[in-house]
Amino acid sequence: MSAGGAARTTPVVEVEDVRKTYRSGTIEFEALRGIDMRINQGEYVAVIGPSGSGKSTLMNILGCLDVPTEGRYLLGGEDVSRMSEAELAHARNRRIGFVFQQFNLLPSLPAWRNVELPLVYAGVARADRRARAVRALERVGLGDRVNNRPGELSGGQQQRVAVARALVGEPDIILADEPTGNLDSASTTAVLELLDELHASGRTIVLITHEHDVAERAGRSLVIRDGLLADELVAS
Amino acid sequence: MSWAETLRAGLEAIRAHRLRSVLTMLGIVIGISSVILTVGLGQGAQDQVRKQIDALGSNLLIVSPGSTTSSTGMRGGFGSASTLTLQDAAAIGDSDVVPDAAAVAPTTTSSVSLVAGETNWTTSLVGTTTSWVDVRARELSSGRFFTAAEVEQAARVVVLGPDTVAELFSGPTSPVGQTVTIDGTPLTVIGVLSSSGASGSGQTEDDQAVVPLGTAKQLTGSASSSVSTIYVEASAADTLSAAYQEVNALLLNLHGVEAAEADFTIATQDSLVETANATNETLTVLLAGIAAISLLVGGIGVMNIMLVSVTERIREIGLRKALGATPTVIRRQFLVEASLLGLAGGVIGVLIGIAGAQVLPGLIGQPVSISLVATLGAIGTALALGIGFGVYPASRAARLTPIDALRSE
Numbered sequence: 001m002s003a004g005g006a007a008r009t010t011p012v013v014e015v016e017d018v019r020k021t022y023r024s025g026t027i028e029f030e031a032l033r034g035i036d037m038r039i040n041q042g043e044y045v046a047v048i049g050p051s052g053s054g055k056s057t058l059m060n061i062l063g064c065l066d067v068p069t070e071g072r073y074l075l076g077g078e079d080v081s082r083m084s085e086a087e088l089a090h091a092r093n094r095r096i097g098f099v100f101q102q103f104n105l106l107p108s109l110p111a112w113r114n115v116e117l118p119l120v121y122a123g124v125a126r127a128d129r130r131a132r133a134v135r136a137l138e139r140v141g142l143g144d145r146v147n148n149r150p151g152e153l154s155g156g157q158q159q160r161v162a163v164a165r166a167l168v169g170e171p172d173i174i175l176a177d178e179p180t181g182n183l184d185s186a187s188t189t190a191v192l193e194l195l196d197e198l199h200a201s202g203r204t205i206v207l208i209t210h211e212h213d214v215a216e217r218a219g220r221s222l223v224i225r226d227g228l229l230a231d232e233l234v235a236s
Numbered sequence: 237m238s239w240a241e242t243l244r245a246g247l248e249a250i251r252a253h254r255l256r257s258v259l260t261m262l263g264i265v266i267g268i269s270s271v272i273l274t275v276g277l278g279q280g281a282q283d284q285v286r287k288q289i290d291a292l293g294s295n296l297l298i299v300s301p302g303s304t305t306s307s308t309g310m311r312g313g314f315g316s317a318s319t320l321t322l323q324d325a326a327a328i329g330d331s332d333v334v335p336d337a338a339a340v341a342p343t344t345t346s347s348v349s350l351v352a353g354e355t356n357w358t359t360s361l362v363g364t365t366t367s368w369v370d371v372r373a374r375e376l377s378s379g380r381f382f383t384a385a386e387v388e389q390a391a392r393v394v395v396l397g398p399d400t401v402a403e404l405f406s407g408p409t410s411p412v413g414q415t416v417t418i419d420g421t422p423l424t425v426i427g428v429l430s431s432s433g434a435s436g437s438g439q440t441e442d443d444q445a446v447v448p449l450g451t452a453k454q455l456t457g458s459a460s461s462s463v464s465t466i467y468v469e470a471s472a473a474d475t476l477s478a479a480y481q482e483v484n485a486l487l488l489n490l491h492g493v494e495a496a497e498a499d500f501t502i503a504t505q506d507s508l509v510e511t512a513n514a515t516n517e518t519l520t521v522l523l524a525g526i527a528a529i530s531l532l533v534g535g536i537g538v539m540n541i542m543l544v545s546v547t548e549r550i551r552e553i554g555l556r557k558a559l560g561a562t563p564t565v566i567r568r569q570f571l572v573e574a575s576l577l578g579l580a581g582g583v584i585g586v587l588i589g590i591a592g593a594q595v596l597p598g599l600i601g602q603p604v605s606i607s608l609v610a611t612l613g614a615i616g617t618a619l620a621l622g623i624g625f626g627v628y629p630a631s632r633a634a635r636l637t638p639i640d641a642l643r644s645e
């Protein structure tokens with residue numbers, strides 16, 4: 001992260017003509033057909049578009065979970081396609097916090113142990129990890145649920161645990177793929193307010209959704225249709 | 237992620253899937269405990285043989301009739317008259333001819349029925365000379381052994397083994413001075429042998445009646461001068477082979493035969509141990525082979541369960557990778573888990589093997605000796621199995637791309 005007034009204009013994500021072709025047997029499907037985009041430090045960007053338009057495909061590439069078939073992706077100025085598996089793992093660990101639609105918590109671990117996972121792989125000492133995990137859980141309003149397993153939490157609470165896990169390592173970007181897709185309206189509001197708060201405290205957020213009212217909270221919305229960037233809406 | 241951290245995670249995963257872990261270990265446990273037991277049984281049998289043969293005496297040559305070199309099998313052996321005679325024994329006893337022999341004990345053996353009062357007991361009757369007690373390194377717990385004069389006169393005296401005494405006489409009073417009869421001939425008990433200390437099942441060292449050679453001949457109605465065994469004690473351990481050569485040359489000469497046609501066999505204690513061990517070893521190798529196969533099956537069991545575990549935890553692996561776990565970390569996690577299972581299986585297997593070694597001798601009457609080397613080897617093998625068969629599942633887990641792993645259901 002760069003310091004001072006330049007912070008708001010430093011690109012964290014630079015995508016140039018990224019294409020993604022899925023192959024299953026002889027059938028090929030081009031899910032992304034040349035995307036160019038740039039996300040600056042501290043921005044709150046929503047990616048919207050109809051089902052099947054390639055939103056999740058894009059998010060997987062942005063999160064280094066998948067590699068583009070063609071094109072260039074610079075994460076924090078570094079070319080992802082040049083990275084080894086271990087370096088990619090490192091990049092995910094340090095730069096990206098994920099919030100998935102299906103929460104993706106480990107059911108056998110209590111909340112704080114789920115939250116500390118990114119710190120485990122970052123090599124943080126054990127004692128520190130617990131303290132930081134508990135602080136992250138307090139931040140999402142679950143200070144009293146630290147020792148509960150996911151099975152003992154509501155869907156909204158589980159997603160807040162996932163948000164705590166995404167922010168605990170203080171990553172450059174938080175990537176959220178339909179984080180409210182499985183939640184009722186009250187929990188949706190709670191999670192979205194959390195993201196607002198994180199944005200207000202300077203974090204870069206990329207939110208994928210197909211609901212326009214959810215997207216309205218973002219400073220900028222990128223509309224994807226059929227694997228292409230169709231429109232860009234900037235909030236007034 | 238440090239090794240300590242990985243170890244803790246491995247232990248956690250094992251604890252979280254207790255039943256699965258136990259089933260995984262079962263194969264290893266069975267394999268290791270059977271290896272420990274079979275090797276222990278073989279070792280125990282060898283130790284027992286060694287002890288029995290050592291108990292025969294020391295620096296001993298055992299001359300028996302019949303040949304083992306002849307292609308026609310034992311010559312003049314069982315059934316026919318013995319080719320060894322008292323004259324052979326006397327010649328060996330001549331210190332000019334066989335200077336390296338310290339003592340000679342010609343011996344006949346037959347089966348007789350002893351009667352003491354109302355009790356009768358069938359045992360082996362050993363007819364021999366006074367040197368027998370020294371050559372065979374036996375001691376007496378009470379009374380005395382017979383004298384040269386008694387051997388000369390074929391006196392009606394007998395020295396009994398401790399087990400024979402226990403069968404014939406009840407109560408704690410010493411049988412010395414009492415009378416036993418063989419085929420109506422009364423014999424005075426003059427002494428009782430101490431236990432040889434090596435009697436296992438089916439051993440007669442502690443159950444025998446020892447009488448002067450002439451007495452035995454009279455009792456069995458044999459007029460010939462043949463004997464069934466001649467025990468020769470060499471003067472020292474390093475003259476044993478010289479004594480062997482001398483006795484061999486003497487007997488070939490006396491019997492007028494070539495070495496290739498020898499009608500007698502001379503065994504040393506070492507050669508007896510070797511022969512016995514050769515048989516035991518074959519059995520041990522066979523059993524250990526079976527045990528090794530079960531170990532292999534156990535190892536494949538570990539691999540199988542680890543593979544299932546990888547499949548079961550595919551989403552977990554995907555998530556961990558998404559959160560920053562490198563392939564190395566994932567691989568290590570599965571390897572550590574597999575080797576922990578192997579190690580635990582090995583330790584439990586060894587414990588069961590040791591417990592079995594305590595119980596088994598009581599059930600089958602065979603001694604089982606557990607060696608430290610075999611135990612450490614078994615644990616090492618189990619660990620190696622865990623690692624060896626864990627490698628493939630671990631590398632499969634590590635190779636999964638995060639998105640494919642996360643998406644799978």
Ligand SMILES: Nc1ncnc2c1ncn2[C@@H]1O[C@H](COP(=O)(O)OP(=O)(O)OP(=O)(O)O)[C@@H](O)[C@H]1O
Nearest residue numbers: 022024029031050051052053054055056057058210
């Ligand atoms: N692994 C895959 N193999 C083949 N085709 C795929 C694969 N993953 C996605 N696709 C296809 O790529 C297209 C884009 O999928 P993607 O998941 O990115 O859509 P989305 O915009 O996230 O949709 P939704 O809003 O329903 O989640 C879809 O047509 C989908 O069928």
Ligand SMILES: [Mg+2]
Nearest residue numbers: 055056057177
């Ligand atoms: Mg999607």
